[in-house]
Amino acid sequence: MVKKMRIENLCVNRLYGDVAGATTRGHKIAVKGGYIYQTFQGGYTLTPLGWSVVRKIENIIREEMNNIDGQEMLMPVVCGADLWKETGRYDSMDNIAKFKSRSGADYVICPTHEEVVTDYARSVIKSYRQMPFMVYQIQTKFRDELRVRAGLIRTREFIMKDGYSFHETQEDLEKYYKRCFDAYYKIYKRCGLKNVTDVMSATGDMGGKIAHEFQLINEMGEDTLYICDCGFRANKELEETDSSVCPKCGKQLNKVRGIEIGNIFQLGKKYTDSMHMTYTAEDGTEKTPTMGCYGIGVSRVMAAIIEESADDNGPIWNMATAPFTVEVIGLVDKENKTMPLAEKIYNDLKSEGIEVLLDARDNRAGEKFADADLIAAPIRLIVSTKNLANNQIEVKYRVNDHDTSDLPNTIDVNNYVDTIKDLISKLS
RNA sequence: CGGGGUGUAGCGCAGUCUGGUAGCGCGUUUGUCUGGGGGGCAAAAGGUCGCGGGUUCGAAUCCCGCCACUCCGACCA
Structure with missing residues (x-):
């Protein structure tokens, strides 16, 4: 399922x-x-x-x-x-x-x-x-x-x-x-x-x-x-x-x-x-x-x-109860590079059996973040030009039963699947 | 079941007292600008004003009845 x-x-x-x-x-x-x-x-x-x-x-x-x-x-x-x-x-x-x-x-x-x-x-x-x-x-x-x-x-x-x-x-x-x-x-x-x-x-x-x-x-x-x-x-x-x-x-x-x-x-x-x-x-x-x-x-x-x-922004689930494990957010960019990558990450995680939600809407960032806080996937990936310039994807955590201070804030764009699987097991 | 309150556009509300052709914000659709924490401009769609009856030339507005929801209490995973 x-x-x-x-x-x-x-x-x-x-x-x-x-x-x-x-x-x-x-x-x-x-x-x-x-x-x-x-x-x-x-x-x-x-x-x-x-x-x-x-x-x-x-x-x-x-x-x-x-x-x-x-x-x-x-x-x-x-x-x-x-x-x-x-x-x-x-x-x-x-x-x-x-x-x-x-x-x-x-x-x-x-x-x-x-x-x-x-x-x-x-x-x-x-x-x-x-x-x-x-x-x-x-x-x-x-x-x-x-x-x-x-x-x-x-x-x-x-x-x-x-x-x-x-x-x-x-x-x-x-x-x-x-x-x-x-x-x-x-x-x-x-x-x-x-x-x-x-x-x-x-x-x-x-x-x-x-x-x-x-x-x-x-x-x-x-x-x-x-x-x-x-x-x-x-x-x-x-x-x-x-x-x-x-x-x-x-x-x-x-x-x-x-x-x-x-x-x-x-x-x-x-x-x-x-x-x-x-x-x-x-x-x-x-x-x-x-x-x-x-x-x-x-x-x-x-x-x-x-x-x-x-x-103030929404619930905080843990890995065991969150409706989605990962949410991938693509932020709009003029060159149209972020959305295809967000789609790719989404599909890759999906085929790994990870419960994943994709937000690739043509909306502003604030609205996407607010929605993400309400859905509250423990792992949030943000694909933006800002981090893509360094070949990185940003990652944020929404949990309160684990210390996330030692976890990465960015993930290499070429090796995200293993990193995310590792993060999931660390947060479980 | 007792005592309060509310029902008006998808959501949140104003208008009701003092009757006179239905409003605001958000959302939705279209266009455009914008682009890292719910943005701006322009246009459009969307209502038997909870239901039934009454008064009146005319009722969202006044009167009667009903229903729904809600808060406080009594009751309980």
Whole structure:
């Protein structure tokens, strides 16, 4: 899936002026850069640019989930109401969108998939030998939230990675829970998120006893976190009692804002009990498995990256998440030497399997640079008469997870492919 | 769902109070000059002024109803 594109054909609308209704920096940039387009209140179209970022985040998540033995699958978005009535959540959850078919049957648009996955698992699992296992999916969810906020930070429709594990014992669940916990930190790091922490959280609609949220500490966050020097960390819902004192050590709690970018739960037997999922244990008796679930708001992660890493001109991706690896900009010259060379570099990089964007428009430099900042390819090549006079191509970097001070500012016009491949690996 | 706000050209807005033939900036198209951080000049295209009803000789403007969007709150990946 090698992506290459001329900028004028990229079906994305970058804005010049103000973005009406955007309250956070990240929301503004996401709209201004043309990553997202609001289709309705709480529902965004991911443009070719935004979707390519989301796909990269998804693939990072896939790799890390597969690394902890997760098995990817896909469940239906819409579900008959029966499964939800089995657990009682059809009536107890407020944000389920419900509708009736023409024949009058009740349906829900799944806000999460515990019921659906448990129904599947109980049809598959007969023996203790089949456990433990974890299945996950990356899929669109819909929650009829009362209020939306800040672009992709809080929407009604969103993309979520949801994983579900099944175990014989609480000990085994806890062991796996820890593996997943660690995998989450790897995911966020690979996505380029920096200020991530975990807090104990309330279990809410999901049920169970133990739950953790992964939070990006950021002023724009809608969650309030309480953090203590002794290591105690909790979110507001859990720690709403005497909010100023740590329940562990008695010291003063620090209050910070966070964007929730993941949530994991030790569910216990809430679903397996109510949905009568059993297996035959080693001793021959029928037993009920215990369960964990693991969510990441994928589209929200993209929003969180922009919220955390951006300058006044646009987002700052890393190599793993940027929509293009390299952008080649040809600056107009009278002799018409720069554009043919820009085209050649573009084609050469393309055939090397590098995701590359070409800006060879007959526009002024300022506009091209502004667009480049919004698209934010980590490596920017500028072909101009100025540097061509010395047989050089200028190179600029847009990353914040690597020191680029030792990297070259120009590249020899006769040997750019190897140099660029080397730069890509250095910045990855 | 409560309380505010807004709907006028692709985007951002003025005009509404005080009714009288639809405006500005940016973008788009054409020409031209320019050419390293969103440039200049000239011309052109583009609107049932959110929708429905009412008042009036005449409604973007006044009245009634509806819808959408948005901000703050309650709710949550």
